[in-house]
Amino acid sequence: MTRHFPISAILLCCLSIAQTHAGKANMLRSSATSIVLGVEGSKIIGKVVEAGNSNAVSFATVALMAARDSSIADGAVADENGVFSITNVKAGSYLLRVTNMGYQTLTVDKIAVNAEANVVDVGTLVLTSEATKLNEVVVRAEKTMIINDIDKKIVNIGQDMLATSNNVSDLLEKVPAVSLDENGNPQVRGKGNVVVLIDGKPSSMYGNDLPTILKSFPADLIERIDVMTTPSAKYEGDGASGVIDIITKKTKIQGVNGGGRLTLGNKDNYNGSGNVSLRRGKLGVNASASAAIRNRYWKRTLDRVNLLSEETTYLSQNGTGGNYDGDLFGRFGINYDFTEKTTLSGGMNYSRNYFVNTTDYLNLTTNDASTVLEEFTRTSDQDGIGDNMNMYVDLRQKFREKDHLLSFTASYSIGGSDSDTDFEQVGNLASLLLSQQNNKVNDRKSIYLNSDYTWPVTPKATVEVGVRARFNTDDNTNSFFIYNPESEDYLFDPNISNIFSYSDALYTGYSTFSQKTDLWGLRAGLRVTDYNQTINQVNINQSFDVHFLTLVPSLAVTRKLSDAAQLKLNYSRRVQRPNAAWLNPFTDVSDPRNLNTGNPNLKPEFTHKAELGYSNYEENTGFGPSLFMDYSNNAITRIKTIDEEGISTSRYDNVGRELSYGFETDFFQRIGETVKINASGRLFRSEVVSALAQIDNRTWSYSGNVNAFIKLPLDFRASAYINYEGPRAVAQGKREGVMVANMGLRKNFMERKATLSLSVQDIFLSRAYKTQLATSTYLQNSLWQQTNRQMSLTFQYRFGKISASSDDA
Structure with a gap:
């Protein structure tokens, strides 16, 4: 019965x-x-x-x-x-x-x-009985915000962090030590090259453009975010700055629950999303979808002094532009529990992005006498579309006791993009008159196979082993056409066109050993990776293969001081492998005064990361100070050179060593029933040194962020966020500090099933990225800034009726 x-x-x-x-x-x-x-x-x-x-x-x-x-x-x-x-x-x-x-x-x-x-x-x-009667219940859980594991920090996503967070990008800015760069890519401790995972799997399964993925992923689907500044060997060696694993919500609750969200923003920014989860007995189904329209406006300035020419010349660029994106994102998953020990799941992820980008640059070249040597305006109008589809299957099998676990994942992704750009150039010289068309086509495929086994050797000792294979192909066609007044037609220009094919194959395996006692914890591991790249410059019939065999060791030791406090010492070796765009030797002439090209001779960059930290996280308060050090002796760095005409060429190179070290701490505090604060800050030194490239930049700096959440009367909640990333040494110069401030207000109603929230991002329009470069041949100052303040009003509704039966498995 x-x-x-x-x-x-x-x-x-x-x-x-x-x-x-x-x-x-x-x-x-x-x-x-x-x-x-x-x-x-x-x-x-x-x-x-x-x-x-x-x-x-x-x-x-x-x-x-x-x-x-x-x-x-x-x-x-x-x-x-x-x-x-x-x-x-x-x-x-x-x-x-x-x-x-x-x-x-x-x-x-x-x-x-x-x-x-x-x-x-x-x-x-x-x-004890109380009068409350509920027909529908919303799942809400305010756990301890930060939990310090042996090799990572776990940040639980509570209602405060969700208060004014529409997507994963909004959440990441509230995580200690994490920030976003000008393009929306995550940074850890102010540095890029971060590996982002979703449920332990590469984020590339959801699409090729990470910022778009993060903005398309609804915040309500996220359970927690794991941040690893010194990742263990269980994770691939990529990500010199660290690894971020975004864990989505999963439920065994019987019945149906879900929700929907609609956001209206200024400057024609809109977003809508919904999700539903259904479980009946052993079968579970979940689906989510989102659609967004985003409009962003920006300005860019560049001033460069050319010291290489016979007479000093000065280039000034002033540009404005806009980026329009229409994004669609969908997920569907199904899982079935055959027994208590065997679960099979599978699903599909799909994303589609339509984009329109416009730019308008005024280029002015003068000399010491302020005589105009060259003046022209260059405009571009680009529109394109890209999509990505991923299909996956997961198998989880428990053996003997519950802690023996075998997992297997297989994934296949296919995607591509196609864009057309029109360039128009008008200037004071006949040679500057130019009309061009550019067509880019990209096709990519990826196969991902992964298996892990967890073996509890004793009740306090565990061995984990795993193997992984990953195969990528990326084909790019970049065609330029120049208008010919005589034929009144656009003619193909092979000199600035390019067909580039790239593929790689990665085979890797790892083993970790973990031992825990009442006071001590140990996790040691080693990952071995065999990596092969094939680079083919099709249009000039030039191809070559590259092979790398790398070892990535890791070690973490903890000493428990109390139920909540511990000391931790971590070490990890990381590797940054050059991607296809960095390797492609084709020269991009979209900006004729600032060229970009690839370097097929790039070698992987290896980084040693060490950290000594203390943590004490309790229910209402906690902090985690640490000393950290990152060191690389063959850093991949963007280098800019200039010719006598003042035209710069940028490419990546293994130039020398990078060193960063300093002190960092995070902190959270609940003050009574009304206020909660979490914050992080660091004081650090960054050094970039290369005798070959004549670089020697060393800078002390500081960074930090503060999130404040306040409960107000009538069930209102307010939040405020301020982040400052201090100056940092970069190759050939310095990047100045960047500050951003956001705030929000929300109100629950309809017995907490509905929420209305108002948010403002970049309140002071202070998110301005400035860089100063200085070499023996040129001096350069540049600025990039988004010029529209983001304001949005969001309505969210949640539903969830559940039932359970005594024979549920």
Whole structure:
């Protein structure tokens, strides 16, 4: 016979966690003496009754949670007589949380695990009735914001971080030590080259343009964000600055839940998204979709002094432009639990991007006498479309005990883009009159195979091994046509056109060993990677292969000082492999005064990363200071050279060494029931040195960000964010500091099923990126700034009716 539990019996378990961590006054905390549990395999039994009459509370939810971070370790649902049983309890310290619709939450703390008993009867647990009646329940959980694992920091996404976050980009700016560059790419400690994963898989499965992916991914789907500044060997060696793993929400809750969001912004910026999750018995289905229209406006200036020519000349560029993007993004997934130990899932991700970009540059060249030597205006109008489709399948198989786990993932991606650009150039000399058309076609394919096995050698020691294969192909055709007045037609120009083909194959394997005792933790690992690149300059029939064999070791040691505090020492070696765009020797002439070309002779850059840190994260406060050091002796750096005519050429090269070291800390604090603050800051030195390129830049700097979340009357919440990235040494010069400030306000209504929020990004229009370069042949100052302040109004609605049956697997 099938029994149906009352609506929201399970969700109230999650709701109770949120209420406890927010300090809700209606929670009851038992002051009972410690309850002694047994070793692994122990059973906890008890009965839940109602205060005043001792009637059984049928189908109450009983959650067993780790005392350190309130994460759920196990749980059970009481039967119709209020009796419950939790089996297979491991050693540790726990809380017991009892919830049911219409009753106040009961918490039993100080539950310690030892080897003294196999069955523990906690007796009768009494729930006090309250008048609340709920038909629909919203899943809300305010966990401890930061949890420090042995080789990463876990940032839980609570309601405050979601208050004015429409997408993953908005969330990342609120994560300690993470920021975004001018194009929307993530940075860790102010540096790019970050590997971004989604549920442990490459973000490229969702598309080729990372900023678009992050803006298309709804914030409501995110459970937590893991930040690894010294990643273990379990992760691929790419990402010299670190690895960010974005973990999406997953549920075993029976029934249907989901939500929708609509955003209206100034300057014709709009966004809509929705998601739904359905689970019936062993089958689960989830889907999400979003559509966005984004309009951005910018300005750019460049002033360069040419010291190489016979007479000093001065180039001044002043430009404005706009970027219009129309994005579609969709996900569909399905999973089936064949048994408690075998789960098969699969799905598809699809993204489509339509873009229109316009630029208008005034180019002026003068001499010391301020005589105009050359003056022309160059405009461009580009439109294009790109798409990406990914299909994947995952298998998870448990063996013997629950901790033996084999996982396998196979993924196939296909995508491409096509764009057309018209260039018009008008100037004071006949030679400057020019009309061009440019067509770019890109086709790419990717296959990703990965398998991991987790083997608990002892209750406190674990070995993880894994293998991975990845294959990419990337074909690019770049065709330029120049208008011929005589034929009144556009003619193909082979001198500035290019057909480039790139492919790579990566084979890698890793092994890590983890050991934990009451006070110490150790994780050591090694990854071996065989990497092959094939580069083919098709139009000139020139191709060659490159092979790299690399070792990526890692080591992490922790020393527990208390339940919440620990010391940590980490080391990791990282590798940055040159991508196709950096290797392509074709010279891009889109800006005739600033050329860009690739370097097929680039070698991988290896970075040594070390960190010594302390952390103490509790329920309402925490901080994590650390000393860090990054060192590379063959850094891949963009180098700019200039000719006598004042035309610059930029390309990447292995120029010398880069060193960064300093002090960093993050911090969060809840102040009463109304204010929560999280922040991070660092004081550091950056050095870029190359005798060959005549570079010697060394700079002390500081950076930091602050997020403040405030609960206001009438269920309003406000948030404010300020980030400052201090000056940093770059090759041939310095990048100046950048400041950005955002704020937001939201209001819940309709019994918290709906939210209305207002947000403002870049309040002071201060996100301006300035760079100063100085060499023996030229001096240059440049500026790039987005000129539209982003304001948006968002309406969000959530729904979720659930049921559960006693025979759910």
